[in-house]
Amino acid sequence: MPKIIPIRDLKNTSEISQMCQEASEPIYITKNGYGDMVIMSVKMYEEKLYMLDIYNKLAAAETQIAEGKVLEGDSSLKSIREKYNV
Numbered sequence: 001m002p003k004i005i006p007i008r009d010l011k012n013t014s015e016i017s018q019m020c021q022e023a024s025e026p027i028y029i030t031k032n033g034y035g036d037m038v039i040m041s042v043k044m045y046e047e048k049l050y051m052l053d054i055y056n057k058l059a060a061a062e063t064q065i066a067e068g069k070v071l072e073g074d075s076s077l078k079s080i081r082e083k084y085n086v
Helices: 009-010 012-021 042-066 071-083
Strands: 004-008 028-031 034-039
Touching: 004 009, 004 012, 009 012, 009 028, 012 028
Parallel strands: 004 028
Antiparallel strands: 028 034
16 A cells, blocks of 8 residues: 655655655655645665666567568677677
8 A cells, every 4th residue: 555645744854754755655645635645765766667678678679570670680699699709
């Protein structure tokens, strides 16, 4: 279950920092009972960015496959080996 806290609790910065480090998902901040912000640790943020990059690359690859833009595996590997002298 996501952690939800009111914006007034942000004054406890050390406690909020500790919560972010221990949380397995972002912490939602409300203002006047409505969602206002989301906070998370830098580690979690970097992990989210990494996964977003992977999803974007997978989506691009799926689009290329759907459009028939595929290469034959053996010739592709041969080309890479020649390029990098492997």
